[in-house]
Amino acid sequence: MIKISTTSTIGRVLYKIKGFYYIENEEKNIFECKLKGINKRINRKDNCVVGDIVEFDPREKIINKILERKNILKRPLVANIDLLGIVFSIKSPNFDMERFNLLLLDCFYYNVKPFVIINKIDLVNNKELKIFKNSLSFLKNLNIDVFYISTITENIDTIKEYTKNKVTAFGGPSGVGKSTIINLLQNEKELETGEISKKLSRGRHTTKGATILHLNYGGYIIDTPGFSSLELPNIRNEKELLELFSEFYEYSINCKFNNCLHINEPNCYIKDLVEKNKLSKIRYDFYIKTYNTLKNERWNKYD
Ligand SMILES: Nc1nc2c(ncn2[C@@H]2O[C@H](COP(=O)(O)OP(=O)(O)OP(=O)(O)O)[C@@H](O)[C@H]2O)c(=O)[nH]1
Ligand SMILES: [Zn+2]
Incomplete structure (x- = not known):
C-alpha cells in the first residue's frame, strides 16, 4: 500500500x-507540478501524459502517483479517453473507406470507444x-x-449532447472539418471560462503535445487532432487480429474448424454470411487485406 499524505x-x-x-x-x-523522482525512473515519454489522473x-507541487489508466493513445499521446470522434467528410476530400477502417481498428486496439461524424x-x-x-x-x-452533419447548414447540438461530460478526442484526415467542429463545440465556453481558456492557450502555444480543453456544457475535448494514422497497430498474431473484428466473433462458432481464420478453410460460416450479404463485404475484405499485410510484412519475420 502506498501511503497518501x-x-x-x-x-x-491538462x-x-x-x-x-x-x-x-x-x-x-x-x-x-513536477513528477516525483520515483515515477521518472524508467525514462519513458509515457511516464505521465495528458489526460492522466494523478x-x-x-503545496510541494509534486505528482506522487499516476492512477491506473483506462486506455492510452500513442498519437496524440493521451490517456483516459472516453470517446474518439472519427471525422470524415462525405466529399472534399472524398470519403476513404480503407482509412476509415484503419481508424476503427485503432480504436478497438487501444480500447477507446469510437463514434463517427460524417461532415x-x-x-x-x-x-x-x-x-x-x-x-x-x-x-x-x-x-x-x-x-x-454539415457545419454550414446544420447545428451540431446532437454532438454536444453526445460528448457532454465525456473526454473526447477527434481524429480523421486533413481537411474534413475537425477544427471547425471543435470550434463550434468550444465557442460558448470562451465567454464563461475565459480565465482557464487564457491559461490553456498559453500552454497551447508552447507545447507540441496534446492539450485538453474544457467544454462549457461539461466535459473535455482534446484539441490535437493527430489521431489519423495510416499505420497498423502492433497486432501480434491471427488471434489478436480476429479479436478486433468483433462482428465475426459470435458467428465463428458455426465454422467447421474452431480455429477458423475465415480465409481458405472449408465450411466457413463467416464466408457464407458475407456471400449472402448478411455480414459486410467491406469489413470482410478489410479483414483479409489486413491479415495479408500483417502476415507478409510483420508476422513472417518471427516464423
Ligand atoms: N462544404 C462544407 N465545408 C466545410 C464544412 N465544415 C468545414 N468545411 C470547410 O472545410 C475546410 C477544412 O476544415 P477544417 O476544420 O480546417 O478541417 P480539419 O479537419 O481541421 O483539417 P486539418 O486541420 O488539416 O486536419 C475549411 O475550408 C472549412 O470551411 C461543411 O460542413 N461543409
Ligand atoms: Zn470461418
Whole structure:
C-alpha cells in the first residue's frame, strides 16, 4: 500500500510544458507540478501524459502517483479517453473507406470507444446521401453511433449532447472539418471560462503535445487532432487480429474448424454470411487485406 499524505489531491493532467505538468483539481483550479523522482525512473515519454489522473501534492507541487489508466493513445499521446470522434467528410476530400477502417481498428486496439461524424453533407443530394449511409450500415453491427452533419447548414447540438461530460478526442484526415467542429463545440465556453481558456492557450502555444480543453456544457475535448494514422497497430498474431473484428466473433462458432481464420478453410460460416450479404463485404475484405499485410510484412519475420 502506498501511503497518501494528507495534502494529496486528485487531479487531471491538462497539458505539459517542458517537464511541468498542469493539473486541474475537482474545483477546476490549475496547479503546476513536477513528477516525483520515483515515477521518472524508467525514462519513458509515457511516464505521465495528458489526460492522466494523478495524485499530487499542491503545496510541494509534486505528482506522487499516476492512477491506473483506462486506455492510452500513442498519437496524440493521451490517456483516459472516453470517446474518439472519427471525422470524415462525405466529399472534399472524398470519403476513404480503407482509412476509415484503419481508424476503427485503432480504436478497438487501444480500447477507446469510437463514434463517427460524417461532415459536409451539404455537398451531396439526398440520393447520394442515402447510398452513402448504406455503405456504412455495418456500423450498426458494431454498435457504433454515426452522425451525418454539415457545419454550414446544420447545428451540431446532437454532438454536444453526445460528448457532454465525456473526454473526447477527434481524429480523421486533413481537411474534413475537425477544427471547425471543435470550434463550434468550444465557442460558448470562451465567454464563461475565459480565465482557464487564457491559461490553456498559453500552454497551447508552447507545447507540441496534446492539450485538453474544457467544454462549457461539461466535459473535455482534446484539441490535437493527430489521431489519423495510416499505420497498423502492433497486432501480434491471427488471434489478436480476429479479436478486433468483433462482428465475426459470435458467428465463428458455426465454422467447421474452431480455429477458423475465415480465409481458405472449408465450411466457413463467416464466408457464407458475407456471400449472402448478411455480414459486410467491406469489413470482410478489410479483414483479409489486413491479415495479408500483417502476415507478409510483420508476422513472417518471427516464423
Ligand atoms: N462544404 C462544407 N465545408 C466545410 C464544412 N465544415 C468545414 N468545411 C470547410 O472545410 C475546410 C477544412 O476544415 P477544417 O476544420 O480546417 O478541417 P480539419 O479537419 O481541421 O483539417 P486539418 O486541420 O488539416 O486536419 C475549411 O475550408 C472549412 O470551411 C461543411 O460542413 N461543409
Ligand atoms: Zn470461418
